[in-house]
Amino acid sequence: MQARQISVFLENRAGRLEEITGILAKEKINIRALSLADTSDFGILRLIVNDPDNAIAILRREHFTVRENEVITVEIEDHPGGLHDILSVLGRAGISIEYMYGFFERKNQDKALMVIRVESAAKAVKCLQDAGKHLLKAEEVYSL
Amino acid sequence: MTQKKKNHIWNPAAEKMARPELEALQLQRLRDTMGYAALHVPFYRKLFSKEGISPDDIRSLPDILGIPFTTKQDLQEGYPYGFFAVPLKDVVRLHSSSGTTGKPTVVGYTRKDLDIWSELIARLLYAGGVSQEDIIQISFGYGMFTGGFGLHYGAEKIGAAVVPVSSGNTNRQIMIMKDFGTTALVCTPSYSLFLAESIEEAGISKDDLKLRFGLFGGEPWTESMRRQIEKRLGIQATDNYGLSEVMGPGVSYECLEQKGMHLAEDHFLFEIIDPDTGKVLPPGETGELVITTLTKEAVPVIRYRTRDITRIISEPCACGRSSRRMSKPSGRTDDMLIIRGVNVFPSQIETVLMQMEETDPHYQLVITREGALDELEVHVEIKDAFFSDEMRVMNELAARIARNMKNALGLSAKIKLVEPKTLQRTEGKAAHVLDMRRHLKNR
Numbered sequence: 001m002q003a004r005q006i007s008v009f010l011e012n013r014a015g016r017l018e019e020i021t022g023i024l025a026k027e028k029i030n031i032r033a034l035s036l037a038d039t040s041d042f043g044i045l046r047l048i049v050n051d052p053d054n055a056i057a058i059l060r061r062e063h064f065t066v067r068e069n070e071v072i073t074v075e076i077e078d079h080p081g082g083l084h085d086i087l088s089v090l091g092r093a094g095i096s097i098e099y100m101y102g103f104f105e106r107k108n109q110d111k112a113l114m115v116i117r118v119e120s121a122a123k124a125v126k127c128l129q130d131a132g133k134h135l136l137k138a139e140e141v142y143s144l
Numbered sequence: 145m146t147q148k149k150k151n152h153i154w155n156p157a158a159e160k161m162a163r164p165e166l167e168a169l170q171l172q173r174l175r176d177t178m179g180y181a182a183l184h185v186p187f188y189r190k191l192f193s194k195e196g197i198s199p200d201d202i203r204s205l206p207d208i209l210g211i212p213f214t215t216k217q218d219l220q221e222g223y224p225y226g227f228f229a230v231p232l233k234d235v236v237r238l239h240s241s242s243g244t245t246g247k248p249t250v251v252g253y254t255r256k257d258l259d260i261w262s263e264l265i266a267r268l269l270y271a272g273g274v275s276q277e278d279i280i281q282i283s284f285g286y287g288m289f290t291g292g293f294g295l296h297y298g299a300e301k302i303g304a305a306v307v308p309v310s311s312g313n314t315n316r317q318i319m320i321m322k323d324f325g326t327t328a329l330v331c332t333p334s335y336s337l338f339l340a341e342s343i344e345e346a347g348i349s350k351d352d353l354k355l356r357f358g359l360f361g362g363e364p365w366t367e368s369m370r371r372q373i374e375k376r377l378g379i380q381a382t383d384n385y386g387l388s389e390v391m392g393p394g395v396s397y398e399c400l401e402q403k404g405m406h407l408a409e410d411h412f413l414f415e416i417i418d419p420d421t422g423k424v425l426p427p428g429e430t431g432e433l434v435i436t437t438l439t440k441e442a443v444p445v446i447r448y449r450t451r452d453i454t455r456i457i458s459e460p461c462a463c464g465r466s467s468r469r470m471s472k473p474s475g476r477t478d479d480m481l482i483i484r485g486v487n488v489f490p491s492q493i494e495t496v497l498m499q500m501e502e503t504d505p506h507y508q509l510v511i512t513r514e515g516a517l518d519e520l521e522v523h524v525e526i527k528d529a530f531f532s533d534e535m536r537v538m539n540e541l542a543a544r545i546a547r548n549m550k551n552a553l554g555l556s557a558k559i560k561l562v563e564p565k566t567l568q569r570t571e572g573k574a575a576h577v578l579d580m581r582r583h584l585k586n587r
Contacts, residue, residue, distance in 0.1 A: 007533035009526065011563050037535045041560045044533055065531045065564055098534050117533070 001125045002070040003138040004052040005115070009065040010036075010043040020045065023062055029055045032144050033115055035101035046101070048073075048115065050142045070121045073141045075134040076102075076112040086114065086133060093127040095120070105144060113144075152400075154270035154302065155263065158410050159465045166466060167205060170413055173438035174208065175199045181444045184229035187214075187222060188446065208413065209424060213434065213447045219249040219389060227443050228252055235442055240288045241388050251290075251388050252442040258297065260439055264394030264408050265298020271399040271406065271463075272359040272382040274328045276303030279354075281321060283331035283339075284362065285311040290392030291362055295330050298394065304328070311335070314342050321353055328357040333365035333373065333381075337505070340376035350378040359384055361393050364452075364473045364491050368498035369505060370402070383472055389448055390435045396470050404457045404469030411439045414470070415447070416456055419477045430455040432477055433470065451477040453489075481577065483511060483518045486555045490576050493522060496552045502530040502541055506567045512580040520557040522549060525564050 010016050017036070024031065030050040037044045049055045052068070059066045076082040083102075090097065100116040113136065118124045128135060153159050161169070178199040181188035192198065197211060219227060228235070235252040253261065274280060280299045284291030292310055299306045309320055311331070317339060320326065329336060336358055343350070355377055361384040373381050385405050386393035395412060396405035407414050413436040416425045425431045433450045437443075452473040461469060475489035482488070490509060497503045508523040524545055532538055542559045549557045 005533070007531070009531050009561075009563055011566070039535070039539070042538070042562070044535060044538065046533060063563075063565060065526065065528050067531050067533055069533050098536070 001072060001129075001135045001137060002121045003048060003073055003115075003136070003141040005069050005071040005117070006047045006049065006052060006055055006059070007067045007069065008045045008047070008059060010038075010045050012038065012041055012043060017043075017045065019062075020059070020064070023058060024049070024055060027054065027058050029058070032141060033101065033103045033113075035099070035115075037099065046117075048141055052142075069117065071115050071117050072121050072124055072128070073113055073115050073136040074128055075105075075136065076114050078110050078112050082112065083114065086116075086128070089128055089131040089133065090116075090118070090124060093123070095124050095127070152270050152273065152275065153463070153465065154267045159267060159406070159467065161410065161466055163466055166409055169410055170438060171202070171205055173410075174205070174413060174436065175202050177436070177438055177440075177444050178202060178211075178446065180229060181446060185227055185444065187218065187227060188444075205413070208415070208436065208447065211447050213422065213449050214445050215449050216249065216389070216451070219445075219448075220247045222249075223247045224250040225252070227445070229444055230254055230442050237293070239290045239293070239388050239392065248288075249389055251391075254441040257391075257440055257442050260411060261294060261391055261394060262297040262301045264391070264411065265295055266301045267408070268384050268394050268397035269295075269298055269302055269304070269328075269359065271397050271465075272328075272384070273357045273380055273400055274299075274302070274304060274359070278327045278357070279305045279307060279325055280328045280330060281307045281309055281317070281324070281326040283309055283311055283317055283329065283335060290386070290388045291330075291332075294386070294392040294394060295359075299330075314339060315346075318343055318346060318348065321355065322348065325354045327354050328359065329355060329377075329379070330359050332362040333360040333369055333383075334363060336360055336373050336377065336381070337369070340373065344376070350376070353378070355379050358382070359397075361385055364475060364479075366472070366491055366495045366498065368495055372498060372505070385452075385470065385473070387435075387450055387452075389450075390437050390445055391440065395435065399461065399463040399465065401461055401463050403461065404471050406461070406463075406465050406467045406469050407456070409467050412437055414456060414468070416454070417449075419451075419453070427458055428455060430474070433473070453477060453480070479577075481509070481511065481579065483520050483555060486553065488520070488553055488555065492552055493549065493576075496545070496548045497524060500545065500548065502527055503545065504564070508567050508576055508578060510578045510580065518581065520555060521560055522557045523560045523562050523567060525567055526561050528564055 033048045035046050095118050098117040100114055102114045105111055105113055182192050234254050236255050237253040240248040240250045282295050286292030358379045358381040370381050382398040384393055384397040386395040396407045398405045415434040416431040417434050419432040433452045433454050435448050436446050453475050454470045454473045457469040494505050497505045504525050506525045510521040512519045546559045
C-alpha cells in the first residue's frame, strides 16, 4: 500500500524546476503526482512517477540531491467532509501528518486522491484499512 | 598505517642550534644584510639615510625596532627590479606574485639564494616525514608561483623521486597517484580536499593508494580541516608557510608533532606587531607577522609586513628543533572582514562547518548592506545524506548552522542552503567571499 516518493532538493533559481521536468521528459518518465514546498531560498520537490528506480538513477546522474520515501495514497469521497473523515481516523490513532497533497483520478472522477506522508506508513495503512478506507496499491499509483 | 619519524631532522647543526648561538648568528646576519641593502638597494639607502640609521647602530636584535617597515606597496612601486641588490647577470631565477591586488611583485634569486631555498625545503620535507624513499607528487602550480619550483628542488635535494605534475587536471592527478604509487602529496589544503572528494567519487579507496604524507601550504587552513584531510586520505598532514616576497615556501614548516610551524630563524628574523599601531607585541601575542631576510642576495627585504595574522610560540618543541614556531595564520589583515563592526575571518566559518557532520566545508560568504546595516549571508552546501523531504528538518538544519555561526562569530548570519557541489572548488587559493559592499562603494 506504500508508494515510493522521490524528493529533490532545489535551489530557488530560475529554470531549476524546468531542468528536472526536461530531464524526466527526455527519459520518458511520467509524473503522476507532485508537490513543491518552498522557502525563499530553496524548495523540496516531491514526485510520484511511473518508474521510480529509473527516475532516481537519472536525477542522481545529473547531480541532483535525491531522497526516497514511502507515502500512502488514500481515496477520498468527493463531497464535503471527505478529507475530514480520513484525517479523523489518523488523528484518533495519534498519527501526525508531515505533509500531504491531493490530486484527481482520471478514471474515477468522483473520487479525489490524497498522498500523505506520515512517520510510520505501515501504521497509518493499518488503521485506515481498519476504518474501511480505500488505499491504492503502489502499482495503481504509478499507473494512474 | 603511517609511522611517526619524530627525530627526522635534515640539518641538525642548524635546526638544533642552541638559542644563544642562533641569536648571535641572527644579529651578525642582520647587520650584514642592512649594510648590504644600504649599499646595493637605493630604496634602503635613502630610507636609512633619511632615518639616520646605520648598521653599526644595531648592537642587539631589539635595535631593529627603529627601522621602518617595508610594505607590499613599496615592493609594487619597485616593479620590476627596483629592489634587486645584484645585477641581472647574477640572477638565475625570477618569480612573481599573481598581481591580483595591483601590480605584481617580482622576486629574483641568485644561485646561492636557490641553494638556501632548496636547503630550507629539504628541512621542510624531512619535518613532514618525507625522505629519499618517497615518491613526491608536486601538485602546486609550476610557473611564476613559487610553490611548484620551490618544493621541486628541495625534494630533489633530499633524493626523493619527484613527480612534477603541477596543478589542475584532477583525473590525471588521481591516475598518477594510483599508478606511480605516490607516497607524499604537495599542494594547497583546499585542493587536497577536492582530490579526496574526487578519489571517493571515482570509487577508489584510500587503501588502493600508497599516500602517507601530505605537505600543504599556500593558504590558511584549520585544525578541523587537517583532521578531515588526514582521515579521508589516510595520511599525516603538515602545514608549511612562505611568501614569495621573502623567498617562497620553506619560511616555516611543521614537524610531525603538528603543533605550529618551525621558523627558519637562521635565514629570517621574525617579529609580531600590532597591525594598527605597528608596535611590536609581547611574546606569544597574536598580530601581524613581520619578516626580515638574513641571507638573501638578490632581493633582501627588511621588516617586511606579511599581512598574515599569527602568533609565535617560544616553548621548546618535542621534536628537538630549537627554533620557535608560528601558529597557523588565522587569516590575513586584508582577508579580515569587518561586518557590523565585528572582525570576521573566513576560516572561522570553515571551522563551524567542519564541526557539523551535516555540512561540507564548502561555503560562500555574501556581504551586502541594507541601509546602514551590513548583512552576512552564508551559502552552505548540504550533504546528500542529510537531505530530507521534510521542510521542518531542513529548516532546523539551517537554524542550527545559524546558531553555531552566531556562537563562533558573535554575529548573526543568514544561512542559505544550496545544492551539493555547486559552490566553486578552487584548485589554487580558495576564494570564498563576495563582498557586495565594495561594489556599492564603487558606484
